[in-house]
Amino acid sequence: MSESRTTKEQLAAEYGALAQLLEDVRRRVDILNTTLAELSAAKSALEEVSSLSEGEELLVPLGAGIFVRAKLAGKDKVLVTLGANIMVEKALEDTRKYLEEREQKVRDALQKSVADYQALVSRLRDIEQRLRSA
Numbered sequence: 001m002s003e004s005r006t007t008k009e010q011l012a013a014e015y016g017a018l019a020q021l022l023e024d025v026r027r028r029v030d031i032l033n034t035t036l037a038e039l040s041a042a043k044s045a046l047e048e049v050s051s052l053s054e055g056e057e058l059l060v061p062l063g064a065g066i067f068v069r070a071k072l073a074g075k076d077k078v079l080v081t082l083g084a085n086i087m088v089e090k091a092l093e094d095t096r097k098y099l100e101e102r103e104q105k106v107r108d109a110l111q112k113s114v115a116d117y118q119a120l121v122s123r124l125r126d127i128e129q130r131l132r133s134a
Contacts, residue, residue, distance in 0.1 A: 008131060015127045022120045025113055032110040039103045046099070049075050050092055 059067040
């Protein structure tokens with residue numbers, strides 16, 4: 001087998017693997033963007049709750065555009081999910097800080113993922129050019 005054919009096959013194999021990796025990174029970027037939107041919504045909701053008075057009525061989303069009316073029993077502490085159905089009670093200010101820290105971590109991960117994505121796109125373009133010229 002000629003060296004040129006072997007090189008083309010290697011480049012084609014690398015291209016396929018990188019294309020799959022690119023799709024995985026794209027999905028990760030999408031998830032991180034969704035997470036950022038959720039964190040932003042949580043921060044806004046937290047601000048809204050902090051501006052209400054105890055006993056005041058509010059709408060609580062259940063999902064799929066369904067809401068229930070509820071009265072605010074207390075606003076000094078909120079429940080925060082840590083994962084695996086574990087919740088802790090946190091003060092409002094601690095929750096704000098927690099959301100800010102999570103948001104920064106997600107932004108950092110997003111920035112890294114976007115850089116990875118761009119590097120993969122660049123490498124794929126390079127392989128495409130090499131395959132065309134070979």
